[in-house]
Amino acid sequence: MMRMARYLLTMCLIMVCCSAFGQRRDARDRALDRYETVCDRLIELRDALRRGETISSQEVSSLQAEVRSIRSNLQRSPEGLTEEQIRRFNRIRRRYNYGYEIAELSLTKAVPADSPEAEKAKDLQLDSRTSYKCKLYDLGKTGFLFLAQVSPVPDMSFGLSLGMLKGNFGGYVSALSNFKSKSASMDCLSDGTSAGNPVWVSGRQEKTKMRVTAGGIFRVAENVSLLAGAGYGTRKLLWENTGGDWMRVTDRSYSGVAAEAGALFTLGRRESVCLSTKVGTIAFKYIDFSVGIGYRF
Numbered sequence: 001m002m003r004m005a006r007y008l009l010t011m012c013l014i015m016v017c018c019s020a021f022g023q024r025r026d027a028r029d030r031a032l033d034r035y036e037t038v039c040d041r042l043i044e045l046r047d048a049l050r051r052g053e054t055i056s057s058q059e060v061s062s063l064q065a066e067v068r069s070i071r072s073n074l075q076r077s078p079e080g081l082t083e084e085q086i087r088r089f090n091r092i093r094r095r096y097n098y099g100y101e102i103a104e105l106s107l108t109k110a111v112p113a114d115s116p117e118a119e120k121a122k123d124l125q126l127d128s129r130t131s132y133k134c135k136l137y138d139l140g141k142t143g144f145l146f147l148a149q150v151s152p153v154p155d156m157s158f159g160l161s162l163g164m165l166k167g168n169f170g171g172y173v174s175a176l177s178n179f180k181s182k183s184a185s186m187d188c189l190s191d192g193t194s195a196g197n198p199v200w201v202s203g204r205q206e207k208t209k210m211r212v213t214a215g216g217i218f219r220v221a222e223n224v225s226l227l228a229g230a231g232y233g234t235r236k237l238l239w240e241n242t243g244g245d246w247m248r249v250t251d252r253s254y255s256g257v258a259a260e261a262g263a264l265f266t267l268g269r270r271e272s273v274c275l276s277t278k279v280g281t282i283a284f285k286y287i288d289f290s291v292g293i294g295y296r297f
Contacts, residue, residue, distance in 0.1 A: 028074070028081055032088055035070045038063050039096040050222070057167030067096070143170075145264075147276055147294030151176055154288060155207050155235070161276065161292055163217060165225065165266075170217035174229065174260070176280070176290060177210045182238050184248035194247065201247075204240040209233075211258045211280060223271065225264040233258030233282035256283035262290075272296050 042063050045055050074081065074089055081089065145163040150156075155178055163172025188194040192201070215229020234255035238246045262278030276292035 028085055031070055031074060032085060032092070035067070035074070035089070036092045038066050038070070039092055042067065043096065054168075060167075143271070143296040145170075145172065145274055145294060145296050147274055147292040149174070149176065149276065149278075149290050149292030151280075151288045151290035155209050157209050157288075157290075159211075159290070161294070165217050165219070165264075165296065168219040170225075171215065172217055172227065172229065173212075173214045175210075175212050178208065180206060180208045182206045182208055182236070182246060184236075184238050184246045186245060186247050187250045188239065188247040190249050190252050199247065200242040202240045202242050202244075206238045206240075206246070208236045208238070210235075211260075211282060213258055213260055213280070215260070217264060223266050225266070227260070227262045227264055227276065227278060229261075230257065230259045232256070233280075233286075235282050235286050254283040254286045258282050259284075266296060 042060070045060055045063075049055050071093070143165045145161065145165060147161040147163075149159050149161055151159070157176050157178040159174060159176035161172055161174040164170050186194060188199050192198055211231065211233035213229040213231035213233075215227060217225050217227055219225045232255075235253065236255075237249040237252040239249055240246050258280065260278045260280035262276060265275040267273040267275065272295060274292075274294045274296050276290075276294075278290050278292075279287065280290065281287050
């Protein structure tokens with residue numbers, strides 16, 4: 001009886017272990033099924049974005065978080081995956097990260113396509129590549145922008161732009177100035193008269209300029225966004241008369257509403273380098289051009 005009891009107890013333990021192993025394997029298979037479903041959906045969203053369609057950045061962020069969670073759980077205990085599950089996981093991961101062109105990779109020796117050697121060879125080739133087709137990790141990510149800008153014409157001036165770009169939308173503030181200040185004791189016109197009387201000038205002149213704007217950033221392509229903003233600006237032209245007094249040339253001096261529009265280009269694998277070009281106006285009478293270069297954090 002004791003021998004029979006030990007035999008039955010051993011059989012029960014074996015059945016429990018096999019059941020637990022089967023359930024664990026089923027859980028891994030279900031996780032792989034979900035991983036493939038989420039990756040396929042992200043690939044669909046990437047393709048829709050490249051076609052110019054509008055997609056939900058919230059959905060992308062949620063799916064990416066789920067991908068990272070599933071991937072972390074699967075990779076945390078690699079010994080818990082069978083060889084077949086590991087190969088399946090790697091196939092899904094490569095398709096998500098690099099696209100379907102993975103089939104074009106060539107192996108250095110003839111090995112079965114689904115063998116571990118083939119999987120390792122493909123991984124090595126992919127790791128050595130410097131170009132990546134998929135940039136979904138940038139969608140939904142908050143990026144703070146810092147750009148130094150210069151306006152070479154018509155009056156040399158310098159400034160800064162600070163902004164934030166999240167997904168397809170963002171905002172910025174910008175300031176531009178030639179860092180000159182000069183007060184005038186009287187006004188005149190560019191025809192050389194003041195209050196109808198002629199004035200004598202020494203030939204010296206000064207220009208002051210300042211523009212502060214804030215606006216929005218709208219992504220229209222993978223690495224291109226449009227900028228548009230408004231604010232306040234002032235630009236003054238001053239002449240010195242023969243008596244040493246400075247006069248403001250009223251018909252060449254402007255102040256009031258400032259507006260600008262342009263484009264922002266984000267370059268690099270993680271779109272870290274930023275270039276901008278803008279055209280601006282003060283009171284819709286004075287127009288200037290500016291370019292900028294900076295970094296996205």
